Each structure stands twice: as structure tokens, then as C-alpha cells.
Amino acid sequence: MRVVSGIQPTGDLHLGNLLGAILRWVRMQDEAECLYFLADLHSLSEYIEPDVRRSSIREMAAALFASGIDPSKSILFAQSAVPEHAELCWILNGTARMGWLNRMTQWKDKAGKNREGASVALFDYPVLQAADILLYRATHVPVGEDQKQHIELTRDIALKFNTDFDVDLFTPPEPFIGGGAAARIMSLRDGRSKMSKSDPSEMSRIHLTDDDDAIAQKVRKAKTDPDPLPEDPTLLEPRPETKNLVGIYGAVTGETVEQVLARFAGQGFGEFKPALADALISLLGPLRSRLEEFRRDPDELDRILLSGAERARELAAPTLAEAYRAVGLK
Missing domain, CATH: 3.40.50.620 (HUPs)
Known part of the structure; x- marks a missing residue:
């Protein structure tokens, strides 16, 4: 192959x-x-x-x-x-x-x-x-x-x-x-549009070079809705921003949508967003350090x-x- x-x-x-x-x-x-x-x-x-x-x-x-x-x-x-x-x-x-x-x-x-x-x-x-x-x-x-x-x-x-x-x-x-x-990662400002560098809003995307504070801020300000996270994945369909954030969390941690919802069902974004930010920082922090090493050579x-x-x-x-x-x- x-x-x-x-x-x-x-x-x-x-x-x-x-x-x-x-x-x-x-x-x-x-x-x-x-x-x-x-x-x-x-x-x-x-x-x-x-x-x-x-x-x-x-x-x-x-x-x-x-x-x-x-x-x-x-x-x-x-x-x-x-x-x-x-x-x-x-x-x-x-x-x-x-x-x-x-x-x-x-x-x-x-x-x-x-x-x-x-x-x-x-x-x-x-x-x-x-x-x-x-x-x-x-x-x-x-x-x-x-x-x-x-x-x-x-x-x-x-x-x-x-x-x-x-x-x-x-x-x-x-x-x-x-x-x-x-x-398939969508914009943090519009769950129906793909995350893109051409989006005029810096808050719509997380760059690989963003520091920990910037990552946390962008996640905190990501567009959501007022309802808590559901237990049933099908209930994410009419909630594109929520579906996007749950999908990002699963992609970063290696979990399925069902597993993510089983852990956070019933909780609001006040609990979920900090957990998502921590997961992203854990993934991107070491990558950012290695990227800087390659840039220097x-x-x-x-x-x-x-x-x-x-x-x-x-x-x-x-x-x-x-x-x-x-x-x-x-």
C-alpha cells in the first residue's frame, strides 16, 4: 500500500x-x-x-x-x-x-x-x-x-x-x-463555516502558534447557546456551535462524541469550556515548542x-x- x-x-x-x-x-x-x-x-x-x-x-x-x-x-x-x-x-x-x-x-x-x-x-x-x-x-x-x-x-x-x-x-x-x-473543524464564531485563516475575525480560529492565554481566551469567547450539553448526540444537530466544540474536544482527546457527552451531559459551558481549553493547551503547548525549534534551524x-x-x-x-x-x- x-x-x-x-x-x-x-x-x-x-x-x-x-x-x-x-x-x-x-x-x-x-x-x-x-x-x-x-x-x-x-x-x-x-x-x-x-x-x-x-x-x-x-x-x-x-x-x-x-x-x-x-x-x-x-x-x-x-x-x-x-x-x-x-x-x-x-x-x-x-x-x-x-x-x-x-x-x-x-x-x-x-x-x-x-x-x-x-x-x-x-x-x-x-x-x-x-x-x-x-x-x-x-x-x-x-x-x-x-x-x-x-x-x-x-x-x-x-x-x-x-x-x-x-x-x-x-x-x-x-x-x-x-x-x-x-x-471537520468549524469556526469558533460560526458553527456552519469551516475554520479558515481567511476569516476576518481572529477569534474564529486557534493558531498553532497561539500562546496558552490566547487559546483560553478564544475558547472562552467561542459562540455557544444557553442550553446545557445534551446526553443524546442527535440533539447536537440544531446546535452547530455546540456540536463544533464537542467535536473539537473529542478530536483532541481521542474520544467519541458519545463519550464526551456522557462525561459533560447536563453541564453548562462554564464547566465545559475550561476543560476544552485545558485539552487544547496540553496538545498545542509541546507542538508549539517543537515548532520554534525547527524555525530556528x-x-x-x-x-x-x-x-x-x-x-x-x-x-x-x-x-x-x-x-x-x-x-x-x-
Whole structure:
């Protein structure tokens, strides 16, 4: 089993990134052969200042290592350091179809009504994503609900390429369900919106770099309702902010929603919020300290990323060479 996954190197990582993806990556290391990449080529779909992009790559790498990604267990690298990603993407552009890409919901959502002003990279994003996966002949890809369509497209591209050129080169990947459930963390100010760094309110999210006082303050001021916590999980459905805080507590402690409610049922947020703040501080405090250590040694970060890129290229090169041969190129 080989698992491939990527994450865009954006700054200001928050609790949603950690509980929604990164800690699942950490657990996956013990279940499969894992390649993780910082998707800096994907970040070209929107304009970002070059210096900001460079610093964000290191910052993301530091956060991943601080969270528990182990370079002795996994391969971690910057996507742009493995040019085979871009080369295979261009080859697969001959296989992918405009109709397929036009139907991608992420393209529709991100481009909105300004499709004529959106970048070609945003439109072609799913083909590069397919190349990211097929380049390593990944058998499985961890995905959330919003990414299932991308995996289906990757499978379509793989099967069409193999059929068109009469080869058995690409492995149509399957969704990876290991690593435990990925938590869907919502805004502390609006339980119906995902936690996001683009939210104008700093109180909507908890950054991995927030100190203990900031964490406690944000939890204390998180939006709730006046009712105590229920015993029945189904009663959380009409209470999105309450459901979010209970979900965060469970994701941090490893407990199910049922277990959290069994402990706090009947109690108000005056009791629950301090317990949640303590749990978050226990999780993020050590991580924050490790993050600072990695930040102080950017040369070591670069060295680990370069080593990861070299290992990734060893796996990628044979696949790309076979793809060139299949289409009649050298």
C-alpha cells in the first residue's frame, strides 16, 4: 500500500489544519508507505508574493515535523523540487478532457462568476493533482468529502491513458480510510463555516502558534447557546456551535462524541469550556515548542526537504520515463 497526499504551504496554520489533516497524516505513517508533499506548484493558481511563498514552504514543513511527521517513516518534500510532477501533468493534459474539468465543483466554487479572470492553473489544478498521485503509482489517497470528485477524475485519467496507449502504467487509486477519522473543524464564531485563516475575525480560529492565554481566551469567547450539553448526540444537530466544540474536544482527546457527552451531559459551558481549553493547551503547548525549534534551524529544514525530494524523484523517474515512451516521446 502506498499513500500520497499533499497540502498547500500556506502560513498561519490553525487547529482546523491540525485536526483535519496533519494528525491523520501522522497516524497514517504507521499504516502504509507515505509520501507527503508541500503543494507549492498548486499555490501558483493564485497570486502570492514570492517571499511569502518561500517562507510559507519552510513554515509548513516545520509545522508538519513538529506535529509528528517523521522523515525516517515518511517522505516529505516540496512539490516544485520534483519536476516530474509538472512534466507528467503536461502529458496527462493530453488525456484529460475539458468537459471533465468543467464539471469540477471546486473550479465552479473558486472561480465563481469570474471564470474569464481565473487562472489556467486553477482550471487545470485537478490534472496536476492527478499527476501528483499517478506519478508514484499510489494505491490509496486520503480524501475528505470535498475531494472525492478529484479522485474520481484521477481514476478516469489513469484508465483512459492506459486504454488509449495500451499500457498498464497507472494505478487507479482508491480512497484511503486509515489513519482515523479526519475531524471537520468549524469556526469558533460560526458553527456552519469551516475554520479558515481567511476569516476576518481572529477569534474564529486557534493558531498553532497561539500562546496558552490566547487559546483560553478564544475558547472562552467561542459562540455557544444557553442550553446545557445534551446526553443524546442527535440533539447536537440544531446546535452547530455546540456540536463544533464537542467535536473539537473529542478530536483532541481521542474520544467519541458519545463519550464526551456522557462525561459533560447536563453541564453548562462554564464547566465545559475550561476543560476544552485545558485539552487544547496540553496538545498545542509541546507542538508549539517543537515548532520554534525547527524555525530556528532553517538549514536543517531545507536539508530534510531536499533529502525527501531526492527519494521522491527515485520513485517518480521510472513512471515518467514509461509515460514518455507510451505516448511516443523520448
